[in-house]
Amino acid sequence: MLSFVAGFAVLSAVLGASSPESAVPDVFRNIELQQVIDLTAAYTRESLKVVAMNIGEEPVREYFLPLTYEDASKLAALEAEDDVGSLRINEVDSLHDGSNAYFSVNLRQPVAPGEEIEFTVGRAFIAKTQPYPRKAEQSEQQLLVYNGSRTILSPYKSQKQTLTIKTVTQNIYDVEKDNRQTAKSQQLGGLATFGPFNNVKPFTRTPLTLQYENPLPQVHFPRLDRKIWISHWGDAISFDESYDLQNVGTELKGSFSRLDYMRTSDGRAFSLNTAAVRQLMLSVPSPARDMYYVDLVGNVSTSRVQTSAEGTRLEIHPRYPVVGGWHYNFTVGWTNPLGQFVHKVGPNRYTAAIPLLTGPEDASYDEVSTKIILPEGATNIDFADVYGNSAEVSTVYSYLDFQGRPALDVVHRKLVTDHRAGLLLVSYDYSLLAALRKPLILATAVFCVFVTAFYGSQINWSL
Amino acid sequence: MDVQNAQKLLRIAILVLVAGAAVLSRLYSVVNFESIIHEFDPWFNFRATRYLSSHGFDSFLNWFDNRTWYPLGRVTGGTLYPGLMVTSNVVHTMLSKIGIPLDIRNVCVLFAPAFSGLTAYMAYLFGCELKDETAGLLAAIFLGMAPGYTSRSVAGSYDNEAIAITLLMTTFYFWIKALKLGSVSWAAACALSYFYMVSAWGGYVFITNIIPLHVFVLLLMGRFHSRVYVAYCTWYALGTLASMQIPFVGFLPIRSSEHMSALGVFGLLQLVAFADYVRAKVLERQFRLFVVSFVVIVVAIAFAALLGLTWLGVIAPWTGRFYSLWDTEYARIHIPIIASVSEHQPTAWPSFFNDLSFLIWLFPVGIYICIQELRDEHVFLVVYAVLGSYFAGVMVRLMLTLTPIVCVAGGLSISSLLDVYNQWNVPVSKAPAVETNAKVSKKAAKAKEPADAAPEPKEVQGFFASFKSANITSSISKVVVLVTFFGYLAMFVSHSNFVTQSSYSSPSVVLASNMPDGSQFLIDDFREAYYWLRMNTPEDAKVMSWWDYGYQIGGMADRTTLVDNNTWNNTHIATVGKAMACDEETAYPILRQHDVDYILVVFGGLLGFSGDDINKFLWMVRIAEGIWPEEVSEGRYFARGQYRVDSEATETMKNSLMYKMSYYRFPEVNNGADRVRGQRLSPSDAPTLNIVDEAFTSQNWLVRIYKVKDLDNLGRQVPAAAAFDRAH
Known part of the structure; x- marks a missing residue:
C-alpha cells in the first residue's frame, strides 16, 4: 500500500513541476507568503497572507494569483480582505495559460513603486482531499490524502514562504518524507509546518502528499x-x-x-x-x-x-x-x-x-x-x-x-x-x-355555490 | 312549515356533526403518529395510486409489474380492484383543479375518514327507509363511530374496505329503494353502485349473494310482486354486465360458483313470473299440476347443469377462501397460506363486545322489531343479519360487514325506545291517528312520496306505529329509561373513542413504546431498514423476505421483491419458505436461481417484538412442506415437541438459514436473551454464516438485512470458501 502512495506522489511531482512562460507582469516581490491549510473540516479551507512590494516603476492596482486548473475546478469560495475590509477579486480569463488559471485581487488603491501591501486571501475547495485507502473495514480509521504543494504557487518571486497544515489528530504522514526524506517538516499535535522556504522562484511547485487521519464525517x-x-x-x-x-x-x-x-x-x-x-x-x-x-x-x-x-x-x-x-x-x-x-x-x-x-x-x-x-x-x-x-x-x-x-x-x-x-x-x-x-374571487365562488344550492333545492329531483 | 324547516336544518346540522365526529375520531393515528400509510396492503394500494397518477389510466389497467414476484412479475393491472385507486386519483385531480394541490399521500391517508363520513350519511338514508329519521340519525352516529368499522378506516388505512363499506351501504339503500318503489331508475342506480363496489373490493360477492337470497326469501314468503321482479331483473342484468367490465372479475359472474345463486334466482324469477302469468289464465287445479311438474323438471335440469358444468370445469370450483367460510378447519388443513393470516382466524367472543360495544345486545332487539314489522325491507335486514353474524363469527375481518347491520339495528331499537319513552305531550285522545308534534314533519315527508307502497302512515297498522300509541304516563319511568340510555350512548361514544385510539390507530410500520419518564418513544426500525435499502442498494436489487413485508418493501424501499402480500403464487412463496427453512448448502442454489441480492428478516428477540420471522417460521416450514414434503418436514424443527431456539434446538433448526440470519452474533448482545421466546442463547450457539454477509441491522435489531455472496472466484463452493476464509 505504501509503495502505491509513493508512486502516487511521484506522479503528482511530475505533473506539478512546471514553470511556464506567463503573461503576468513581474511587478511585485512577495516579502512573505504565509499559507494555512485547514484540513479539519469536510472541505479544505486555505488562508493565504500576502505581504508584497511593488518593484516596478508604476503604481499597480492588481495582484495576480494563479491556481492550477485542477484546483480551480474544485474552488468553492475565494475572497480577499485587508485591514480595512474585503477586496474585490475576479477571474482573469485572458491570462489563463497551459497550466494555471489566474485571479486578480483589486487592491484598495494603486500601490506606488517601493510601497508594501498586506492582505489575506481566503479559499475553500471541495473534494480536494480523498480517502485513501478508499475502502476500509468498520473498525479501521479514516485516512484521507491531501495533494498540494509545499511551496506556494505565485507568479512573483518570494523572499519567504511558510506553510502550515491543521488536522484533527496528530496522525499525519508526509508521504514524501517517509519515503524520500527530502522536505523538512515537523509535526506538532494537529499541526504540520513546512518551511520557511527562502527565495522561491515564481511558479515553483513542490508536490506534497499528506496522508492524515480525520475521524469526522465527511x-x-x-x-x-x-x-x-x-x-x-x-x-x-x-x-x-x-x-x-x-x-x-x-x-x-x-x-x-x-x-x-x-x-x-x-x-x-x-x-x-x-x-x-x-x-x-x-x-x-x-x-x-x-x-x-x-x-x-x-x-x-x-x-x-x-x-x-x-x-x-x-x-x-x-x-x-x-x-x-x-x-x-x-x-x-x-x-x-x-x-x-x-x-x-x-x-x-x-x-x-x-x-x-x-x-x-x-x-x-x-x-x-x-x-x-x-x-x-x-x-x-x-x-x-x-x-x-x-x-x-x-x-x-x-x-x-x-x-x-x-x-x-x-x-x-x-x-x-x-x-x-x-x-x-x-x-x-x-x-x-x-x-x-x-379573497374576492373566493368569496364570489362560495357565493355562487350557495346560490346554486338554493335554486337546486327548489327543484324536485326525485327519480 | 317553520317546524319543518327547523327540523330539516337540525337534521342537516346533526348529520354534518356526525360526519365530523366520524372523521375526527379517525384522525388519532395522524395526531399520535403522523400522516403515514398503515400496515401492509395499503402500501400496495398507495404504490398503485402513485402509478396511476403518474402513468395514466390506460397504462394502469395494462400494468405489468416486474418489480414484484421476481422473476415472474405480476399482471397487476388485471389482478386488482381499481376502484380505490381511481377514486382517490379523481379526488386528487379534482382538488388540484379547484386550487387545492394536496400531496397524493395525504389524499390517500385521509381517504378512509372522508368516506366514513359518507358512510354515516348512507346509514342515515338506510335507517330512514327502514323506520324514520330518528332511526336514521342514530344509525348514522353508530356507524360513524363503531370500532368495528373504524378498525378498517382510520386515517392511513388506505385499503379497499375504506371505500367498500360506503358502497355496500349505498348499494343496499338503492336496493331497498328500488324494491319498495319497483323503480327501474333506482334499480339502475343500485346496479351502478354495485358496479362501483365490484371495482373496489372482492367482498362484492357478499352483495351478489345477499340480494338474491333476499329475493328468494321473499318468494318463499309468497311476496312475489312485479316490484320485486322489476328491481331484481334490472339490478341483475345491468349489474352483472357492468361488473364484467372489471378486468379482474371478467367472466367470473357467469362461471364461478359464488355467483351462481344470483343467476339461479334470476332464472327462478322468470319462472315465477311465468307461473304467475299462467295462473291468471288457467284453472286452479290445472295450475297445481302444472306448477308441480314444472318445478320438478326445472330444478332437476338446473341442478344437473350446475353439477355437469362444474365437473366439466366450465364453472370454476369454489375457491379455498370460500370453503374456509363454511369449514373453519378447512384452511388449516389444506391451505396454510390462508390460515397463516391472523385476520382469517375465527373471531374471539370478546372482540364482538370490543368492536360493537352496547350495540351487540341491541342488535337482536332491532332484528326482533324488524321481524314484528316485516315489510320487504325488513326481511332484507333479517337476511343480512343472519348471514353477517355467521361470517363475522368465522373470520375476524368480516366483522366489518356485520358492523353496518348492527348499527342500523341498534338505531332501530333505540329510536323505538325513544318513540315509547320520549312522548311528553300525552295524546288527549287515544286515537292513534292523532300525531304528536314531533312527528308531524316526518309523516308529512313520507306522505310526499306518492309511490310508497308501504301502508300509508296515517292508517296506523304496523308494529312501529304501535309505539306511538303506547301510553306511558309515569314521568319517573320515562326519565329513568331515558337517562339510562343516555348513559349507554355516552358510554358508547367514549368506548369507541378509546378503542379507536388505543387499538386501531397504530400504523404498525412505527411501533410506539414508552421511555422510563413516560414520554412516547417511537421504534422506527422498519422504515430505517427500508430506507437504507432504498438509498444504498442498486435500484434493480432483488430483495427476498417473507411475503408479509413484500408490499412494504415495494412501497418504502422501492426494490424488487420475490413474494408479496398478494400471495397469488403459492409455489413461489413455498420456494422462499424453503430457502429460509433449509440449510445453507441447499438454500444457496435457490438464492442464485432467483438472483437474490439481499435477504431481509425481521427479528424481535432483542426488543421483544413477537410478530417476527422466527415466530412465523413454522408457517414458512408448513407452506414449503406442502410443496416439498420429502425435503422439508415440520417435525424436524421441534425439539421433543417444543419450539426451541437455544442450545436445545434441533440441528435442522440451527442449520436453517432463517435461524442463522436471525441469531447471527446475537449471543454477544444482551447475554443472548431472546425476549420473545424467553430462551437464552449461549455463545456456543452462535451461528456462522457462509453464504451471506450482514449488510445492515436496524437500531433495535428488528430488521436485519443480509447480502448474498457472489460465486467464488476460484470456483469453490461458497460455503466451503467461507469456511476456508474463516480458518485463515
Whole structure:
C-alpha cells in the first residue's frame, strides 16, 4: 500500500513541476507568503497572507494569483480582505495559460513603486482531499490524502514562504518524507509546518502528499433543493429544503455490523463508526415555527429543537448512521415571520433578503437550486446576489391560486458552509389590489355555490 | 312549515356533526403518529395510486409489474380492484383543479375518514327507509363511530374496505329503494353502485349473494310482486354486465360458483313470473299440476347443469377462501397460506363486545322489531343479519360487514325506545291517528312520496306505529329509561373513542413504546431498514423476505421483491419458505436461481417484538412442506415437541438459514436473551454464516438485512470458501 502512495506522489511531482512562460507582469516581490491549510473540516479551507512590494516603476492596482486548473475546478469560495475590509477579486480569463488559471485581487488603491501591501486571501475547495485507502473495514480509521504543494504557487518571486497544515489528530504522514526524506517538516499535535522556504522562484511547485487521519464525517450534499414561499397574507416566509446527503469519507468494505457500531460508538477510539454521520446541526433563523424533518417515507422522529438567544438549532439524526460511501436524503422545513426577511422599501415595493444557505455545519454542496415563490400578483421582480447569478422566472400554482405565483429559480454550484453569510435579494411590487384579489374571487365562488344550492333545492329531483 | 324547516336544518346540522365526529375520531393515528400509510396492503394500494397518477389510466389497467414476484412479475393491472385507486386519483385531480394541490399521500391517508363520513350519511338514508329519521340519525352516529368499522378506516388505512363499506351501504339503500318503489331508475342506480363496489373490493360477492337470497326469501314468503321482479331483473342484468367490465372479475359472474345463486334466482324469477302469468289464465287445479311438474323438471335440469358444468370445469370450483367460510378447519388443513393470516382466524367472543360495544345486545332487539314489522325491507335486514353474524363469527375481518347491520339495528331499537319513552305531550285522545308534534314533519315527508307502497302512515297498522300509541304516563319511568340510555350512548361514544385510539390507530410500520419518564418513544426500525435499502442498494436489487413485508418493501424501499402480500403464487412463496427453512448448502442454489441480492428478516428477540420471522417460521416450514414434503418436514424443527431456539434446538433448526440470519452474533448482545421466546442463547450457539454477509441491522435489531455472496472466484463452493476464509 505504501509503495502505491509513493508512486502516487511521484506522479503528482511530475505533473506539478512546471514553470511556464506567463503573461503576468513581474511587478511585485512577495516579502512573505504565509499559507494555512485547514484540513479539519469536510472541505479544505486555505488562508493565504500576502505581504508584497511593488518593484516596478508604476503604481499597480492588481495582484495576480494563479491556481492550477485542477484546483480551480474544485474552488468553492475565494475572497480577499485587508485591514480595512474585503477586496474585490475576479477571474482573469485572458491570462489563463497551459497550466494555471489566474485571479486578480483589486487592491484598495494603486500601490506606488517601493510601497508594501498586506492582505489575506481566503479559499475553500471541495473534494480536494480523498480517502485513501478508499475502502476500509468498520473498525479501521479514516485516512484521507491531501495533494498540494509545499511551496506556494505565485507568479512573483518570494523572499519567504511558510506553510502550515491543521488536522484533527496528530496522525499525519508526509508521504514524501517517509519515503524520500527530502522536505523538512515537523509535526506538532494537529499541526504540520513546512518551511520557511527562502527565495522561491515564481511558479515553483513542490508536490506534497499528506496522508492524515480525520475521524469526522465527511458530509457532502451533491444536491440541495430549496423552496422559499413568501406569503403576505400569512405574514410568513416558509423554507423547505431537500438535501441529498453523501458521506464522502472512507467507504465501508464488507458488512456493517450493528453490534460493532453499538460497541464503539462511544468515540474512545476513532474508526469508521465515529466517521459516520449520526447527527447534523442546522441553524434556523429564530424565531422559527412549524418545523418538520421528513424523508421520502414520512416523518423522521429523531430530531430535537434547541432554542437559545443566538438562534434556533435543529438537531436531526438520519434514520441510520450514514457510514462512508452511504447515501441519505431528507427534507427540513420551517416558517419565519415575514418581517424578518422582507422589508417595505417604498409604496407597494418590497425587498426580501434571503440567506443563501441555512444548512448544517461543516458541509459542502455541489449544486444548490433555490426557488423563491413570491405572492400571487407580485410584479416588477428584480433579483441579485453577490455572485452575479441571474434567476429565471416561472409560475407556480398553489393553494387557491387563480393566476399562479411568480417564482424565481436560481442555481448555485460549489458552495460550502461558509457561504451561509451570503444573501439572495429579491425586490417586487405587491399592491393592495393584488392582495385582495384572492379573497374576492373566493368569496364570489362560495357565493355562487350557495346560490346554486338554493335554486337546486327548489327543484324536485326525485327519480 | 317553520317546524319543518327547523327540523330539516337540525337534521342537516346533526348529520354534518356526525360526519365530523366520524372523521375526527379517525384522525388519532395522524395526531399520535403522523400522516403515514398503515400496515401492509395499503402500501400496495398507495404504490398503485402513485402509478396511476403518474402513468395514466390506460397504462394502469395494462400494468405489468416486474418489480414484484421476481422473476415472474405480476399482471397487476388485471389482478386488482381499481376502484380505490381511481377514486382517490379523481379526488386528487379534482382538488388540484379547484386550487387545492394536496400531496397524493395525504389524499390517500385521509381517504378512509372522508368516506366514513359518507358512510354515516348512507346509514342515515338506510335507517330512514327502514323506520324514520330518528332511526336514521342514530344509525348514522353508530356507524360513524363503531370500532368495528373504524378498525378498517382510520386515517392511513388506505385499503379497499375504506371505500367498500360506503358502497355496500349505498348499494343496499338503492336496493331497498328500488324494491319498495319497483323503480327501474333506482334499480339502475343500485346496479351502478354495485358496479362501483365490484371495482373496489372482492367482498362484492357478499352483495351478489345477499340480494338474491333476499329475493328468494321473499318468494318463499309468497311476496312475489312485479316490484320485486322489476328491481331484481334490472339490478341483475345491468349489474352483472357492468361488473364484467372489471378486468379482474371478467367472466367470473357467469362461471364461478359464488355467483351462481344470483343467476339461479334470476332464472327462478322468470319462472315465477311465468307461473304467475299462467295462473291468471288457467284453472286452479290445472295450475297445481302444472306448477308441480314444472318445478320438478326445472330444478332437476338446473341442478344437473350446475353439477355437469362444474365437473366439466366450465364453472370454476369454489375457491379455498370460500370453503374456509363454511369449514373453519378447512384452511388449516389444506391451505396454510390462508390460515397463516391472523385476520382469517375465527373471531374471539370478546372482540364482538370490543368492536360493537352496547350495540351487540341491541342488535337482536332491532332484528326482533324488524321481524314484528316485516315489510320487504325488513326481511332484507333479517337476511343480512343472519348471514353477517355467521361470517363475522368465522373470520375476524368480516366483522366489518356485520358492523353496518348492527348499527342500523341498534338505531332501530333505540329510536323505538325513544318513540315509547320520549312522548311528553300525552295524546288527549287515544286515537292513534292523532300525531304528536314531533312527528308531524316526518309523516308529512313520507306522505310526499306518492309511490310508497308501504301502508300509508296515517292508517296506523304496523308494529312501529304501535309505539306511538303506547301510553306511558309515569314521568319517573320515562326519565329513568331515558337517562339510562343516555348513559349507554355516552358510554358508547367514549368506548369507541378509546378503542379507536388505543387499538386501531397504530400504523404498525412505527411501533410506539414508552421511555422510563413516560414520554412516547417511537421504534422506527422498519422504515430505517427500508430506507437504507432504498438509498444504498442498486435500484434493480432483488430483495427476498417473507411475503408479509413484500408490499412494504415495494412501497418504502422501492426494490424488487420475490413474494408479496398478494400471495397469488403459492409455489413461489413455498420456494422462499424453503430457502429460509433449509440449510445453507441447499438454500444457496435457490438464492442464485432467483438472483437474490439481499435477504431481509425481521427479528424481535432483542426488543421483544413477537410478530417476527422466527415466530412465523413454522408457517414458512408448513407452506414449503406442502410443496416439498420429502425435503422439508415440520417435525424436524421441534425439539421433543417444543419450539426451541437455544442450545436445545434441533440441528435442522440451527442449520436453517432463517435461524442463522436471525441469531447471527446475537449471543454477544444482551447475554443472548431472546425476549420473545424467553430462551437464552449461549455463545456456543452462535451461528456462522457462509453464504451471506450482514449488510445492515436496524437500531433495535428488528430488521436485519443480509447480502448474498457472489460465486467464488476460484470456483469453490461458497460455503466451503467461507469456511476456508474463516480458518485463515
